[in-house]
Amino acid sequence: MNDFxxxxxxxxxxxxxxxxATATLLRERGARVAVLDRRIDDAPDGVHAVRCDITDPAAVDxxxxTAVDRLGSLDVLVNNAGIGAVGDIAQNDDAEWARVLDVNxxxxxxVTRAALPHLLRSPHPAIVNTCSAVAYVxxxxxxxxxxxxxxVHALTLAMAADHAADGIRVNAVAPGTADTPWVARLLEGxxxxxxxxxxxxxxxxxxxxxxxxxxxxxIASLASPTAGATTGTILRVDGGMTSLRL
Structure with a gap:
């Protein structure tokens, strides 16, 4: 496929x-891709890696x-960066609440604020946020x-409403428990x-x-220029976690 x-x-x-996985897939489907992360040594092959702490406004800007300069244009933004937290309401102090909300x-x-001027120049701009099944259950x-x-769920819908007139589609994916490094560390502990x-x-x-x-x-299906009529959608990829009871 070369829809990107x-x-x-x-x-x-x-x-x-x-x-x-998203950066790799977008590149395989024809996109020029930049990844933003605090550590970039393990960036996928063939992408532009830019070091960035998304809690620092100046660093984000x-x-x-830098990413747009290397790419030449910006058409798709995937807001995937996030951190986890474990515990009931009493097990995380105010500082941890502030830290997790600041990132997630x-x-x-x-990032979206910094990207908006560039997305507004795109003929088919799209934003995809990473939500979670725990927004539903x-x-x-x-x-x-x-x-x-x-x-993130509520923010996605508000962003979609705000920017529909600009032609910027905003959607999200809501994964269930995924086989990721964070889950691996959770199990190890x-x-x-x-x-x-x-x-x-x-x-x-x-x-x-x-x-x-x-x-x-x-994520790619929501970001693709072929999904031009899809906005304000939260796509659940959760193995049935939020909708099925067997």
Missing amino acids: HGVGAIVTGGTGGIGA EAVA VTGIAR GVRQRALYSASKGA ADDPDTAARALRARQPLGRLVTAEEVADA
């Missing part, structure tokens, strides 16, 4: 997990400008993380990693974790 031929795309959090929610605002020990992804892994698989009706590549495929 001539398209310039930025993927935040693009050096690992879902971000790396500079990184986006305000980070989207910072209550999951134990995910209070802070769920709050942040619930905010469990008292019984094997039991914890079985529990994660069991809560998704398909009986397995979602792959990063499956989420990347959903």
